[in-house]
Amino acid sequence: MRVLNKPKKFKSLRVILFKNITLIFISLFLLLSIYISKTLYDNGIESIYTTLEERNKADKYYIESYFTKIHNAVKILSKIDVIKNAIYLSDNQKQFALKLFKYTEDSDPDINYVYAGYIDGSLLINNYTPPKGYNPMIRPWYIAAIKSFPNVSNGIPYQEIKTKEWLISISKTLVDNNGKIVGVIAIDSDFSKITSKINKYIKNYKSTNSFIIKEDTGEIIITPNNHFLRKKYYNYINNINFVYDHKKISFTLNGDPKLGYYSKIPILGWIIVTSVSKKEVITPIYNRLIILNITFLIMIILFGWFLSKSFMKKIINPLIILNDKLLQITQNKKIDIKLNTFEYPNNEIGIIAKELEKLTTTELYKKNKELEKINQKLQKLSITDCLTKLYNRGKIEKDLTNEYNKAIRYNDTFSIILFDIDNFKIINDTYGHQMGDKILIEIANLTKETIRNTDIAARWGGEEFLILCPKTNINSAFNLAERLRKKIESHDFSIDKRITISGGIAEFKKGLTIDEMLKQADDNLYKAKKEGKNRVIF
Known part of the structure; x- marks a missing residue:
């Protein structure tokens, strides 16, 4: 490896490269760190x-099955005559109703009490003596049923008047055989059993809990925190609504940010929300991110150091030789092994950049421009009729297909005008093909002068021309064709014979194909010829 004779004020490429590599890897570290951190955080x-959703669905199915059976039991019991008409029966007759209550309680361990209260103040219940002055009509379960009439109430938590235990009641009005509301039947469940079942915390997240809201009132009816019981959720929870049947959410509860998932239980009119404290969730995520970023930074530093050493050895010195070779090649000189006679600029990269730029701007740039011009000419030739300079048949067929598809998509219309020169064979035979070509060119120019900017004209073949008229009905197309026909008829073609055209028009209608339109226009053109030429038929 030869040694460079560095001029004064020479800027070492090794120093520049080291600085740039350091800057690149710091930038790379920051970008990747941000990306990986965001990805891991989002994941x-x-x-x-996902965990909250699974837990929420499990709680939903539990609650749904738990209360659906109670909901159905209340509906069935409310229809039994001995229960709904108990107010009119003797104590002995009421015993059958109490047996039904007992059977229902014994058959389901989730049921605490089955009872009925009536408008006369009586209470029908097993093994329970109400306190003095007890009036069932003012109890929450009774009021809830009256409000829900004729439906089953969708659950209400309340404290038992004697034991003060929290229960959740499903109730329904009792209607006697005369259609009069005479009381309410209710089934109570143990509140603590339900809350303990749905509030087993998710592994590693002790702040996990579920609570249930009545959808119609916004009242919290099941919650591990009795402070919120029977309170309106929107008085404590910010940034939450329940528009969808189920959705992941984030909200704030008394200043504590939460992540959650909710789903609705339509049969009960309830919304079950499962949440966890965001602070508890993100703390382990942040810890993992810190460890990962420190590890990643160490790897970046080591890799950067190794790459910098490798660049010094494998890239910098070869670049110097490459620069000298490029310099001699661009000057059309034979590559000289002895490069010491050359003067070097202040920076090796500067030399390479200038020479490559020179090579690009002088040779490659010129070649690219030449190719670009050739491609443009080839493109134009591929779609242009070489004699008339109108579009050729291939081009207008593509335009016709595009316009046809647009008309179908947007329920629009368009028309085509197919015309040819009357007696053109006689003109060619009489005046020669050179004059025939001149007439074709002049008619093409007259066509371009007459059509609108939106219309497309092309040579269809021989002496035939086709005009595509977008968004044009047949009457407007006829007016355009007539203007063109009259213009050609009155034009001086420098021969002693009048030149005229005949045309046929077709308009797009739903159900027509392109081929059918072209045949229709061709048939009309043939008809124009048959009726004496120099006319347009549609």
Whole structure:
């Protein structure tokens, strides 16, 4: 490897390269760190949402099955005569109703009490003596049923008047045989059993909990925190609504940010929300990100150092030789092994950049421009009729297909005008093909002068021409064709014979194909010829 004779004020490429590599890897570290951190954070949050969704669905199915059977039991019991008409029966007759209550309680361990209260103040219940002055009509379960009439109430939590235990009641009005509301039947469940079942925290996240809201009132009816019981959720929870049947959400509860998932239980009119504290979730994510970024930074530093050493050895010195070779090649000189006679600029990269730029701007740039011009000419030739300079048949067939598809898509219309020169064979035979070509060119120019900017004219073949008229009905196309016909008829073609055209028009109608339109225009053109020429038929 030869040694460079560095001029004064020479800027070492090794120093510049080291600085640039350091800057690149710092930038790379920052970008990748941000990307990986965001990806891991998003994946971590998404994973939590997935876990919350699974837990929420499990709680929903539990609650749904738990209360659906109670809901159905209340509906069935409310229809039994001995229960709905108990107010009119003797104590002995009421015993059958109490047996039904007992049977229902014994058959389902999730049921605490089955009872009925009536408008006369009586209470029908097993093994329970109400306190003095007890009036069932003012109890929450009774009021809820009256409000829900004729439907089953969708659940209400309340405290038992004697034991003060929290229960959740499903109730329904009792209507006697005369259609009069005479009371309410209710089934109570143990509130604590339900809350403990749906509030087992997710592994590693002790802040996990579920609560249930009545959709119609916004009242919290099941919650592990009795402070919120029977309170309106929107008084404590910000940034949440329940528009969809189920959705992942984020909200704030008393200043504590939460991640959650909710789903609706339509049969009960309830919304079950499962949530976890966002702070508890993101702390382990942040810890993992810190460890990962430190590890990644160490790897970046080591890799950067190795790459910098490799660049010094394998790239810088070869670049110097390459520069000298490029310099001699661009000057059309034989590559000289002895390069010491050359003067070098202040920076090796500067030399290479200038010479490559020179090579690009002088040779490659010129070649590219020449190729670009040739391609433009070839493109134009591929779609242009070489004699008339109108579009050729291939081009207008593509335009016709595009216009046809647009007309179908947007329920629009368009028309085509197919015309040819009357007696053109006689003109060719009489005046020669050179004059025939001149007439074709002049008619093409007259056509371009007459059509609108939106119309497309092309030589269809021989002495035939086709005009495509977008968004044009047949009457407007006829007017255009007539203007063109009269213009050609009155034009001086420098021969002692009048030149005229005949044309046929077709308009797009739903169900027509392009071929059918072209045949229709061709048939009309043939008809124009048959009726004496120099006319347009549609």
